[in-house]
Amino acid sequence: MESVIGNFNENGFAILPGVLEPGTLEPVKHECETLVAELAVRRYAEGKLTDTYPNASFETRLIRIYEDYPDENPTIFRSELHREGFFDVFAHPALLELASIILGPEIRLYPNYSVRPKLPENKRTEVLWHQDAGYTSKEADVLRMMNVWTPLVPVNVENGCMEFIPGSHKWGVVPHEKDEYYLRIHDDYIKPVEADAVRIEMMPGDVVIFSNLLFHRGLPNRASHIRWSLDWRYQDARQPTLRTTQGHLLHSRITPDTVVKNATVWAQLEFS
Numbered sequence: 001m002e003s004v005i006g007n008f009n010e011n012g013f014a015i016l017p018g019v020l021e022p023g024t025l026e027p028v029k030h031e032c033e034t035l036v037a038e039l040a041v042r043r044y045a046e047g048k049l050t051d052t053y054p055n056a057s058f059e060t061r062l063i064r065i066y067e068d069y070p071d072e073n074p075t076i077f078r079s080e081l082h083r084e085g086f087f088d089v090f091a092h093p094a095l096l097e098l099a100s101i102i103l104g105p106e107i108r109l110y111p112n113y114s115v116r117p118k119l120p121e122n123k124r125t126e127v128l129w130h131q132d133a134g135y136t137s138k139e140a141d142v143l144r145m146m147n148v149w150t151p152l153v154p155v156n157v158e159n160g161c162m163e164f165i166p167g168s169h170k171w172g173v174v175p176h177e178k179d180e181y182y183l184r185i186h187d188d189y190i191k192p193v194e195a196d197a198v199r200i201e202m203m204p205g206d207v208v209i210f211s212n213l214l215f216h217r218g219l220p221n222r223a224s225h226i227r228w229s230l231d232w233r234y235q236d237a238r239q240p241t242l243r244t245t246q247g248h249l250l251h252s253r254i255t256p257d258t259v260v261k262n263a264t265v266w267a268q269l270e271f272s
């Protein structure tokens, strides 16, 4: 635990191998498969598919569904995540314990929890060098956050793992520019350090925690399957989110009755 927190503070990130049990991950994958199945049915009803590809694998079905409409595939799911199978990963006891050491006992799930199906060779799924704080505001360096990212398939350089610049979380919020689909750290800040990037290759069950100030990106997916992943953030709930949305309280000593108690309650809530 000490080395995890030491790495998080010193390098801006720490990898935790095998934290998520198959019993936590399987329901997540199942919910993602259901989301894809629902999309297939909808596209079929809209006349955009002649086959819903029910036998295609988790790693390929979304590719098949959108192969004739490459500009229409979803790149992120957020409001869709209020389904029971996602709760145990967001409220995982080991992660909440770590978050309470790093952030204190009032912990909110920050309002940008996401599932990313990174389709191959698709610019719309290639997340450029950024700091999460760069998407929030110049003042977002005050936010006390612990970011979490976990893969649903093995991730590597070929299928678009993330890359981090160790130590970059100590440099404050740097200027970002709008690129075609994502923000991008200004060249003056990324070019001098880009060669220091480390690849975050991981297996399902592994988790990486990182600072919301860390320079990071998702590499392009050059494989022939989808790189599925899940990312979310815990924030000290005593702070404002600096967004119009408030997230959901997952742990509290002050108002324990107001935390999201279980998967049933989670599924009745909305992305907010």
Ligand SMILES: O=C(O)CCC(=O)C(=O)O
Pocket (backbone or CB within 6 Å): 116, 127, 132, 149, 160, 161, 162, 216, 217, 218, 219, 229, 231, 232
């Ligand atoms: O999943 C990716 O490729 C990038 C994710 C990311 O930038 C994030 O979680 O902040």
